[in-house]
Amino acid sequence: MAPAETVQIPFLTAAEALTPKLSYTEERPKDVVTFVPDDKAFLRHTKVVQYNASRLEDKWFSSGDEFIVDFGGHRTGYLSFYLDAQGENVDCPARLRLTFGEVPGDVVEDFYPSKSWISTSWFPHEEAKIDELPGQVNIPRRHAFRYVRVQVLEVSSKFKICFRKIKCYAVTSACKKVAPVEGCDFNLIDTVGLRTLRDCMQTVFEDGPRRDRRLWLGDLRLQALVNYVTFQNNDLVKRCLYLFAGLRMDQKVMASLYERPEPRVSGDYILDYELLFVVTLLEYVEATNDISTGRELFGICQNILERNHQEYIKDGIFQMKPGVWYFIDWHDDLDRFASMQAVFVIAFKAAQSLANKLDIGVDYTEDIRLLSEGSLALYDEDKGIFLSNGQISWASQAWMGLAHVLPQEQHVRAIQIAMQNPNAIRANTPYCYHYVLEALFKNGARDACLALAKDYFGGMVDRGADTYWEAYREDDSTFSPYDDHHNNSFCHAWSCTVSWFLRL
Amino acid sequence: MAPAETVQIPFLTAAEALTPKLSYTEERPKDVVTFVPDDKAFLRHTKVVQYNASRLEDKWFSSGDEFIVDFGGHRTGYLSFYLDAQGENVDCPARLRLTFGEVPGDVVEDFYPSKSWISTSWFPHEEAKIDELPGQVNIPRRHAFRYVRVQVLEVSSKFKICFRKIKCYAVTSACKKVAPVEGCDFNLIDTVGLRTLRDCMQTVFEDGPRRDRRLWLGDLRLQALVNYVTFQNNDLVKRCLYLFAGLRMDQKVMASLYERPEPRVSGDYILDYELLFVVTLLEYVEATNDISTGRELFGICQNILERNHQEYIKDGIFQMKPGVWYFIDWHDDLDRFASMQAVFVIAFKAAQSLANKLDIGVDYTEDIRLLSEGSLALYDEDKGIFLSNGQISWASQAWMGLAHVLPQEQHVRAIQIAMQNPNAIRANTPYCYHYVLEALFKNGARDACLALAKDYFGGMVDRGADTYWEAYREDDSTFSPYDDHHNNSFCHAWSCTVSWFLRL
Known part of the structure; x- marks a missing residue:
């Protein structure tokens, strides 16, 4: 029997x-730039500014x-521009290729x-044919980008075109102005984190606005944490929890979902990911004190735990099963x-903890x-690691550290040894x-x-x-987890949590 | 000084x-087809029907x-369809290429x-990236076509797509139902002519709905003639006359104009073309008895004649000038x-004739x-041709025939000799x-x-x-007048006049 979708209206x-x-x-562009291949640059290219983007008003292509x-x-x-056209005769459509770059390699x-x-249909380029010239061009697809490469593929020899008033209508549901962290030398590192979350916060918390543009449960937890201490759009977290709750399959809370x-x-x-729903x-x-939502969704948590305990736990020990996706990290050897x-x-x-807070009488002690005992069995006392x-x-030490099955200093030591x-x-x-940091x-x-x-996220900023x-x-x-870095997402919300740590 | 546009509001x-x-x-498609290269077919390909287009509902790509x-x-x-998607995971956009064919070679x-x-940007193909699947897809650009080639460029391996409810929202301003010509064996020839005009009649008389999608004065005359005896959207002719009158450059009525x-x-x-405005x-x-429009625009006719007479006629003889476009035909050697x-x-x-009809006192006798005398000087009595x-x-005999400078039978003979x-x-x-036929x-x-x-247009139909x-x-x-038949227009209104001759 095919798995049944459990839709809860x-x-x-x-x-x-x-x-x-x-x-x-x-948003207006700042500069017109080129990129020079550069073996010494981490992103393989060095940017060269050609001229201020306002000068595009005088350039004909x-x-x-x-x-x-x-x-x-x-x-x-959303990209838009006014496509001007001048010449002896503006006598045909303009065919353009637009390539949207989060990083230089994209363009x-x-x-x-x-x-x-994964599908190459994610590559951030598209063709536009503009029939009516001169005229306003509004690219209807949403893109995620810092750079836009504009290639004039075909116009006639009788006229040239000029790209006026190039703009991006930047969109987000992260509207609150966030104060910088006081007295810290992490300002730029924090800014990049906030920008990352802002650009992923749309009508759901998207994993990445370029790819997959989708709500993933594992990503949601991290985005929500940062959100509570920054943009505080807590209803967006609630919305995402209800979406996951409303769209289960064979009772399972699935890993990701689509809005449209x-x-x-x-x-x-x-x-x-399903376990992280709890x-x-x-x-x-905890962040909102929204007890009623907690109560409404607690039954799903119970179902998640009891169903999975029955399926995966024997004598307090997790039983790996073939064909099930355990994520933890994108790592083939892990x-x-x-x-x-x-x-x-x-x-x-x-x-x-949740049951206690909601005053619901369950006891998982x-x-x-038993699960903690099972965990401790994986600890090598001599080596001081799991x-x-x-x-x-690293992952094993990190997750065990959050399970708190040993005294704190032993967990810290296990992480550092690994x-x-x-x-x-x-x-x-x-x-x-x-999870290592947490x-x-x-x-x-x-x-x-x-x-x-600072070392890790600062390193990314430096690069x-x-x-x-x-x-x-x-x-x-x-x-690349996908065997091609062009299919990576370079604005990915699960990477923004430095802005949470800085505010704890 | 640059030529001034004389815009008359x-x-x-x-x-x-x-x-x-x-x-x-x-309109719904009839069949899914392929084309087999065929040296014996005029259009170089023979169509093979694969299956009824309704069966696309069951096909997954x-x-x-x-x-x-x-x-x-x-x-x-306008093409539209519902793009269905099914599989383990509909996890990425679909990138499609759509190619719109008026004739088999296009697809x-x-x-x-x-x-x-002329610009290759006219080639009738475009890319579509569909982000939200499944969903309705409405291709926003207008196309002119009988065939559509649909290529699935990129989707992921996790799902397939199905093209449901493919439709064309066919558009025209030729709304009147036209009765077939009684008792004639030209029915199919006439039908093709009516269809041609219908598909070119939009918010102006376009030369061709694929290319140039533009109002040309020389084409307008022929479309108007057919229109008067068929669709009778005479206000559309009036609209086009006013557009040409309203948009002159240095007093000249230009050859073509754009609406958008x-x-x-x-x-x-x-x-x-300018002379044909008259x-x-x-x-x-004559067709409408709209004397007031005639009077309003007669001044432009006078200007056309008197300005061009002064510029091009000496002692009743036309003076060729370099750098001026005389169209007559697409023929390099003419x-x-x-x-x-x-x-x-x-x-x-x-x-x-117009002045007489409008009761305006001008005398061009x-x-x-003098112009007729000048014309007769080109007539070779011995050969019986101009x-x-x-x-x-052929062109010289045709235009002289319409100038009526000789008895009718001599003009007919000149055409036939040529x-x-x-x-x-x-x-x-x-x-x-x-113009030969006229x-x-x-x-x-x-x-x-x-x-x-019958021979000529019927030949096109047969081919x-x-x-x-x-x-x-x-x-x-x-x-091809453009050195590439793919840039020809295969629905071109200047070719529809057989439907006029049949109704005279």
């Missing part, structure tokens, strides 16, 4: 009512001409051929057993005890890195956490990030 | 008020797949590289001197006498062919005219025309 109706109003801001505008910062929005490197295993054309789940299910709801209730064990502990503890089927990884081990499986994404923080190592955050990237390895700017 | 206001309401009709739908006939309109031959000297984004002239000026106005007044001489006679005679700088052409001469410069376009008709050779029309083509040479389907 009241939850969807609640979500619909919480759809935020988007704010639109007009023919077939084969092109230019790149730099908006000076990343935005999610100067060839997309094809590609080895990407109408809300629906994707086919993706990720066990650790944590996300707890944190929402053994996820220990991390998953820890996620179970975390979810049960969160549910217990025994489950927590092993996952013998493997040492990070100092060159053979350990490291974090490939800011998502996984976040585990340090929550185990009392605030300074170590911030130093590491050219306007917004934080979905995937980041300091040693390889072309690393 | 009252004329433009009158034109604006006459903008017709367009009718929209929903992936990256690299494609199909061609055949709407069963030519329409000008199965490569457009690039092209030798066309706002009415404006193109840079093209054609002397013979003929077009006369015929409009000598246009005799034709232009005749056009002057025709225009002066038309102006005299002496001009007509020579243009020694050259024999047409029988294999070395004569023949007609390359239905525009020029029209000259036969107006000189009493109705049967010869209709026989030739696969759904609508009449802009350029047609029976011996070469790839003949």
Whole structure:
């Protein structure tokens, strides 16, 4: 039997009512630029400013001409311009190619051929044929970009075109002005984080405004955390919780969902993400004191825990099953057993806290005890670290640290030992890195956490990030979970949590 | 000094008020087809029906797949479809290429590289990126087509797409139902003519709905003639006359103009077209008895004649000047001197008739006498034909025939002698062919005219025309005035006049 979609209309109706109003801001490009290949630059290119973008008003272009505008910062929005045309005879349409760049490689490197295993239809280019010249051109698709490469593919030889009043109507549901963190040297690092979250906050928390433009449960938790201490659009978190609650499949809260054309789940299910629904709801209730939402959705948390406990836990030990997606990180070599064990502990503890807060009489004490015991069995006392089927990884230490199965200082030490081990499986994404940082923080190592955050996120900024990237390895700017860095997202909300740590 | 545009607002206001309401009709495709290369077929391909287009509802497509739908006939309109998507996960946009074919070559031959000297931006293809799936897709650009090739360029491997409810919203301002010609074996030939005019009749008489989508004065005269005896949207003729009158440059009525984004002239000026403005106005007044419009625009006719007489006529003889566009036909080798001489006679005679009808006291008798004498000087009594700088052409005989400078039977004979001469410069376009036919008709050779029309237009129908083509040479389907047949228009209103002859 095909899995049944469990659509709960009241939850969807609640979500619909919480759809935020988007704010639109007009942004003008700063410069017309080129990029010079540069082996020494992390992003492989160095920008050269050609002239101020206001001078485009005097530039006339023919077939084969092109230019790149730099908006000076990343935005999610809609491109528009007035396409002027002058000459002996404006006698045909103009065919343009527009390529939207979050990073320089987007606008100067060839997309094809590609080895990407996700669809190349994500590549941020499109053709526009403009029939009526001169005239206003509003590109109807939303894009995420700092740079736009404009190529004049075909016009006639009888006229030239001029791109006037190029603009981006930047769009977001993050409307509140956020104060910078007082007395800290993280200002730019924080700004990049806030910008990242702002550009992902639309009518849901999108993972990335370029790709997938989709609400993912694992990403939601991190975005929500940052949101509570910055933009405080808490109804957007609530809306997303109701969407996940309203669109389950075979009772499962799925890993991601789409809003349009109408809300629906994707086919993706990720066990650790589903367990994090419980944590996300707890944190929402803690941030808002919205007890009624907590009560309304607590039944789903119970279902998540009890169903998955029955399916995956035997004698307090997580049982890996083939064909199930455990995310933890984008890393081919990572053994996820220990991390998953820890996620179970975390979810049960969160549910217990939530039940206590909501005054609901459930008692997971025994489950927590058994799962914690199972976790401790993975701890190698001699080495001072958790092993996952013998493997040492940052992720295992991080998740166990958040499960709090040992005294704080031992968790901190486990993380530090793993990070100092060159053979350990490291974090490939800011998502996984976040959990390393959070585990340090929550185990009392605030300074170590911030130093590491400064090093990591500051490193991304130093290497050219306007917004934080979905995937980041300091040693390889072309690393991609999708086998092609052109399909990476360079404004990815799961990477914005430095702005949370700075405000704790 | 740059030529000044003489914009006459009252004329433009009158034109604006006459903008017709367009009718929209929903058309469904008939079949899904392929084309097999065929040396024996005039259009180089033979159509093979694969299945009824209704079966597309059951077909699912992936990256690299494609199909061609055949709407069963030519329409000008807007393509739309519901793009369904199903699979494990509908996780990315769909990138499509759409190619709109008036003839088979459009959808199965490569457009690039092209030798066309007019812009290749006219090639009828475009890319569409659809972000929200499943969903309704309305292609915003208007196209002219019978066939649509749909290529699925990029989707992910996780889902397939299905094209449901493919439609064309066909659009025209030719709304009147036209009765077929009684008792004639020209029915199909007439139908193709009516369809051609219908698809060119929009908010102006366009030359071709695919290219140039523009109001040309020379084309207007022929469209207006057919319109008076068929669709009878006479206000559309009036609107076009006012547009030309309202948008002159240095007093000249220009050859063509654009409606959008706002009415404006193109840079093209054609002397013979300007002179035909007088003929077009006369015929409009004759068809409608709209004396007031005739009076309002007669001053422009006087200006056309007197200005051009002063500039081009010396002792009753037309003086060719370099750098001026005399159209007559798309033919590189045609000598246009005799034709232009005749056009002057025709225009002066038309102006005299119009003045008489409008009761305006002008007398062009002496001009007509001198121009006619000048015309007769080109007549070779021995050969029985008009020579243009020694050259024999169909065009010279046709235009002289309409100038009526000889007895009717001598004009008919001149045309027939030229047409029988294999070395004569023949007609390359239905525009020029029209004037051969009209000259036969107006000189009493109705049967010869209709026989030739049947042969010529019937030949186009036999060779696969759904609508009449802009350029047609029976011996070469790839003949193009633009050095690339892919830039020809295959629904071109100047080719629809057979439907006028049949109703005279």
